Amino acid sequence: MIVAERKPITEIREMVEPHESVLIVGCGACVTVCMAGGEKEAELLCSILVLAFKDTGKQFTWDCVERQCEPEFVEPLADKIQANDAVLSMACGAGVQTVVAQFPSIPVYPALNTQFVGRPLEQGLWAETCAGCGNCILHKTGGICPIARCSKSLLNGPCGGSVNGRCEVDPENVECGWQLIYDRLEQAGTLYLLDEIMPPKDWSTSAHGGVRRVIREDVRL
Amino acid sequence: MGTELKIVAFCCEHSGSLAARMACAGESETSAGTEIVSVPCSGSVQAADILKAFRSGADGVVIVGCHDGSCKHLVGNRRVQRRVEHLAGTLKEIGWNPERVAFFPVSAVEGQLFRDRLAEVVDRLRGLEAGR
Amino acid sequence: MNDISGLQRVLDAGAFAVTGELGPPKGSDVEVVRRKAAHLKEAVDAVNVTDNQTAVVRMSSIATCAILREMAIEPVMQMVCRDRNRIALQSDLLGAYGLGIRNVLCLSGDHQRFGNHPQAKNVFDLDSIQLIQTIKTMRDESKFLSGDELEGSPRMFIGAAASPFSDPFEFRVRRLAKKVAAGAQFIQTQCIYDLTKFRTWMTMVRDLGLDEKTHILAGITPLKSVGMARYMKNNVAGVDVPDELIERLKAAGKKDAAEEGIAIAVETIQEMKSIDGVHGVHVMAIEWEERVPEIVERAGLLPRKRVGTEVVAGSQKNG
Numbered sequence: 286m287i288v289a290e291r292k293p294i295t296e297i298r299e300m301v302e303p304h305e306s307v308l309i310v311g312c313g314a315c316v317t318v319c320m321a322g323g324e325k326e327a328e329l330l331c332s333i334l335v336l337a338f339k340d341t342g343k344q345f346t347w348d349c350v351e352r353q354c355e356p357e358f359v360e361p362l363a364d365k366i367q368a369n370d371a372v373l374s375m376a377c378g379a380g381v382q383t384v385v386a387q388f389p390s391i392p393v394y395p396a397l398n399t400q401f402v403g404r405p406l407e408q409g410l411w412a413e414t415c416a417g418c419g420n421c422i423l424h425k426t427g428g429i430c431p432i433a434r435c436s437k438s439l440l441n442g443p444c445g446g447s448v449n450g451r452c453e454v455d456p457e458n459v460e461c462g463w464q465l466i467y468d469r470l471e472q473a474g475t476l477y478l479l480d481e482i483m484p485p486k487d488w489s490t491s492a493h494g495g496v497r498r499v500i501r502e503d504v505r506l
Numbered sequence: 507m508g509t510e511l512k513i514v515a516f517c518c519e520h521s522g523s524l525a526a527r528m529a530c531a532g533e534s535e536t537s538a539g540t541e542i543v544s545v546p547c548s549g550s551v552q553a554a555d556i557l558k559a560f561r562s563g564a565d566g567v568v569i570v571g572c573h574d575g576s577c578k579h580l581v582g583n584r585r586v587q588r589r590v591e592h593l594a595g596t597l598k599e600i601g602w603n604p605e606r607v608a609f610f611p612v613s614a615v616e617g618q619l620f621r622d623r624l625a626e627v628v629d630r631l632r633g634l635e636a637g638r
Numbered sequence: 639m640n641d642i643s644g645l646q647r648v649l650d651a652g653a654f655a656v657t658g659e660l661g662p663p664k665g666s667d668v669e670v671v672r673r674k675a676a677h678l679k680e681a682v683d684a685v686n687v688t689d690n691q692t693a694v695v696r697m698s699s700i701a702t703c704a705i706l707r708e709m710a711i712e713p714v715m716q717m718v719c720r721d722r723n724r725i726a727l728q729s730d731l732l733g734a735y736g737l738g739i740r741n742v743l744c745l746s747g748d749h750q751r752f753g754n755h756p757q758a759k760n761v762f763d764l765d766s767i768q769l770i771q772t773i774k775t776m777r778d779e780s781k782f783l784s785g786d787e788l789e790g791s792p793r794m795f796i797g798a799a800a801s802p803f804s805d806p807f808e809f810r811v812r813r814l815a816k817k818v819a820a821g822a823q824f825i826q827t828q829c830i831y832d833l834t835k836f837r838t839w840m841t842m843v844r845d846l847g848l849d850e851k852t853h854i855l856a857g858i859t860p861l862k863s864v865g866m867a868r869y870m871k872n873n874v875a876g877v878d879v880p881d882e883l884i885e886r887l888k889a890a891g892k893k894d895a896a897e898e899g900i901a902i903a904v905e906t907i908q909e910m911k912s913i914d915g916v917h918g919v920h921v922m923a924i925e926w927e928e929r930v931p932e933i934v935e936r937a938g939l940l941p942r943k944r945v946g947t948e949v950v951a952g953s954q955k956n957g
Contacts, residue, residue: 298600333600437719439746441813445746446748447806467806479809
């Protein structure tokens, strides 16, 4: 899922400072799973801001929607939003921008720093696993993504910085993606796949290629 | 002479609540002004619960759980301590004194310990600047 | 103009090659380059110029190589994949050739986290193996990566690096085989201190017949102190310094540790001469260039015989 982290309170304070009434909106999807912007976090942030701005008269309320990236779920907030000076969105960047698109005349602030597509490894730890490159090759690398899990996104790795299965960029926290690929293919008896030279990647389907769209013609009129 | 300080004490029903009852039986002056909230495990106390207490006017919040290794839910007491540590940082960031929140462990029969710990908390709170 | 790399001529002639290395200045002072290069000129067949090594901004490799050419020194231009995409890499390759550079060492490049601009966006459009392939295609087929024809042909001698002791150890030689298959004609290894382990690696190299398809140059870095030895052992990926060597440096005492380090380097080079499949050494005495001539001489590798030479000013000399 999309993994995000709440911004430091100091930064959030600065954002809402100029406003008298702010509606905090959480999202029930990805940011709930990574404990950054779900109901619990929205309720908590609301209390934090109430206490931070104690005795200033500023009003803070909170709500949470199913998925903030879909207009159908954001639309019902209309009345609440109109009753406030600003919205503090606890969704990922897509959610924030959906609120902006839906309610263009009210300032909408991002309470989170959206980071990556990843998965939980243990409670409280989420790691990046997918780079959204637009041309998945997981079937060629034992199900381990070299773009997202190799610090240099090598396709013919590992580089010389792989030591004891760790990546020299951050050995404490980062495994060498290519060691993982090597281990998987060895287990599967398909190590010969690594003898082939993988040609240069077509990055045009990735974020490097420009602003992307996905279209399903069969569901459009 | 009671205290004007309002304290909310989230007490684990397996340890804290029982110790609190024992302590109250001895009519301690520190027990006046302290609201005991019984919870199934100290680990069930969320940061939002603590802040809610401050929003309703509490001067201090204590969480009373089991001793290390005795938690019936295994690590609930450890989880809430982590939460309190983290919350201390947040409180500092918004200009609130993190010393207003404390965790201390007791067993079900340590009524005196409960009284003593609570008294320490009250003392500490008295020394703090009012309001935040 | 003689199109073939001087380094290639030395290696093709079957001679034991010696290459050196030079780190460009963290500034605009060209004299720094000239000073370092002057030490190396008569001691080596070619001088590697690093490309923003460790992701620290320095004078560019291509420009520094051009300065070496002006000094009639054969450069090996190092090219990393970290900072430039395929458009810039191919472009710079053509430019390098135009400036008389004939050797290119293809590397992935240290991650920017190690350097002085950790906030930079990295590139890694290609990896080192794809870069080798790209240059080979430009040279042998006069084609860009896109398939478009390119006018002329950059006749580059293509090299790559090898890190015999990085992980996974069992895979390193197979990856080396990939580099060779992609077109790597010479290989410079990470600096070697553990000769036993290196001999094992060379056996694996020979088993795959790679010594017949590429020229292996063993990396040599003289140790200056016990501190340096420990640092390299613990902090540089793929470098293992045996305890015996650390003991030797310790025994020499602070004053003489550097001399002992030089002696060890000389011994290592002499060992390398006897290992089948090793066709030369690559001496990396960064910020210690002045000792390189002595190391090469004591290893019995001076004088360096030029196998045909040329000077960029246009005159030709045959040696």
